[in-house]
Amino acid sequence: MAKKQFKTESKKLLDMMVNSIYTHKEIFLRELISNASDAIDKLYFRSLTDSTVKTGRDDYEIRITADKDARILTITDNGCGMTKEELENNLGTIAKSGSFDFKKNADDEAKEKVDIIGQFGVGFYSAFMVADKITVESLAHGSDTAYCWQSSGADGYTVEECSKDKVGSVITLHIKEDTEDEKYSEFLDQYRLRGLVKKYSDYIRYPIRMMTEHQQLKEGSKDEYETVIEDETLNSMVPIWKKNASDVTDEEYANFYRDKFFDYEAPLKVVRQKAEGMSNFEALLFIPSHAPFDYYSRDYEKGLQLYSSGVLIMDKCKELVPDYFSFVKGLVDSSDLSLNISREMLQHDRQLKAIAKSVEKKIASELSKMQKSDRENYEKFFAAFGAQLKWGIYSDYGMHKDVLQDLIMFKSSLEDKYVTLKEYVSRMKEGQTKIYYASGDSIEKISLLPQVESVIGHGYEILYLTDDVDEFALQVLRSYDEKEFSNVCKDDLDLSTDEEKESLKKENESNADLFTFIKDSIGKELHGVRFTNTLQNHAACLSSEGALSAEMEKILNKMPGAEGQQMKAELVLEINMNHPIADKLKALFADDKEKLKQYSKILYANARLVSGLSVDNPAELSSLVCDLMLG
Secondary structure (H helix, E strand, O other), rough: OOEEEEOOOOOOHHHHHHHHHHHOHHHHHHHHHHHHHHHHHHHHHHOOOOOOOOOHHOOOOOEEEEEOOOEEEEEEEOOOOOOOOHHHHHHHHOOHHHHHHHHOOOEEEEHOOOOOOOOOOOHHHHHOOOEEEEEEEOOOOOOOOOEEEEEOOOOEEEEEEEEEOOHHHEEEEEEEOOOOOOOOOHHHHHHHHHHHHHHOOOOOOOEEEEEEEEEEOOOOOOEEEEEEEEEEOOOOOOHHHHHHHHHOOOOHHHHHHHHHHOOOOOOOOOEEEEEOOOOOEEEEEEEOOOOOOOOOOOOOOOOOOEEEEEEEEEEHHHHHHHHHHOOOOOEEEEOOOOOOOOOOOOOOOHHHHHHHHHHHHHHHHHHHHHEEEEEEEEHHHHHHHHHHHHHHHHHHOOOOHHHHHOOOEEEEEOOOOEEEEEHHHHHOOOOOOOOEEEEEOHHHHOOOOOHHHHHHHOOOHHHHOOOOOOHHHHHHHHHEEEEEEOOOOOOOOOOOOHHHHHHHHHHHHHOHHHHHHHHHHHOOOOEEEEEEEEOOOOOOEEEEEOOOOOOHHHHHHHHOOOOOOOOOOEEEEEEEEHHHHHHHHHHHHHHHHHHHHHHHHHHHHHHHHHHHOOOOOOOHHHHHEEEEHHO
């Protein structure tokens, strides 16, 4: 029979379909199974109004057969089949889709009852990635004659009558020979085929069956095995997210989560979402109980699985979750998405953005509920992922702070447990206008800071910031419930009465020369020196001026790439005017400036150590201390 040429496309276009559109060769099986499912859907829809359709709902199936020796793979369905004209129109014209025409012409009732997946007419041609010849034998419902379509690629195709007594289609792939770079034989291996069905087509609504080999103990034997061939259904058919929530147990959710997302623990929380309206979709989300080993590394990839009518489209669609919720695992299933022709990627349209926004709101809402009603588990979650929420506040110039500010927590001086900003504000002292915090490597080190002792002594609660991102996040927030954040180690700490402020001002003015001498003795690294009346038992402390605190300096300077451009906080040495050391310094300034220089360096080094900062010249400090001990 004379070979026909493809109607509208050339070899170049077919090569593009095979080599450029699809990223992974394994996709071909998903495409052919989806097409088979569509064919069954069409016949099922017809059966609702056509009594000549004798196939019952339970009779529909898709069957896979692999012959390794002959290198032949077949996909069989008992759907609507195709006439000669349909074979030529749908398979003889690249980018012609019978499914698209069906969906376009169907009424609303039909669209609700069936999910038509294939719309672009190129999925079939993905099979040429693994096959050098494809044969399609098809008998259309209501037709007496079956036809065979056959092609070896862009050189054309033939269509002729064939013998087939059952309605439906059989697609036969002649799998290519292996090369050094490609092992096409893998697509004839039953284990590999089973895995691909499970990965991409597990929730096709009709059973996908294959004869598979299994080893089992011989009857009556304890150690002798035999090979058994059985007809196995490879797919689950009904997605767990399509079942009524009341019909799914916690254990079933946990098992699904472990299997799909490779975790060894059950999730802390399961979130189900169903949206109808502008965007129709269902989501099944999981809040993990712990962070993956690579979560805070560049290797971690965020994203939710994306399904279209139960068919896996993308394993990790990063557009569906913002970075600050990147810990969320799960999936979204929608039939409304605008997919590109390979169905591997999404067109960036309003539907996708609307779904992502809805998912974001749902996650935030569920975390808020968890914080209020299941505090123990929320604190476990926050210990694992709280830093990510705070990075979300800091990033993008604080665009997301309204979403996240009520979700973040800090340890507090009042009690050794997490405190929300709302809880802190609710128990502020009468007349308190600021939210006090202190930063450091650990709660133990922060509690030793002189300023912390002073603020607690005045009866105020302090938030302890121990994550690198904490202070940066609060600087972006600036305030909460109209209460500004105040670093107790900054120079603007205001705990004095008007009378005390006036006394301090006079004391500082009268000792300006002393402060200049001390500053010059220490060097350029010190921005200023002054007396303070806020300390209790400590002789001195370091505070900072400007936006950069001492703790922020430490964090920025240890970041990769910071070498050679070290950040410097404007440090101020604050000396307790009520401590005996103040009188000692005044006396030395009058009588022994050389010893005052030594005392100044020791006092400054001591203040740095108490603040958690390193001493630039420990050898000099050791020598000064020894001289002092001997003197």
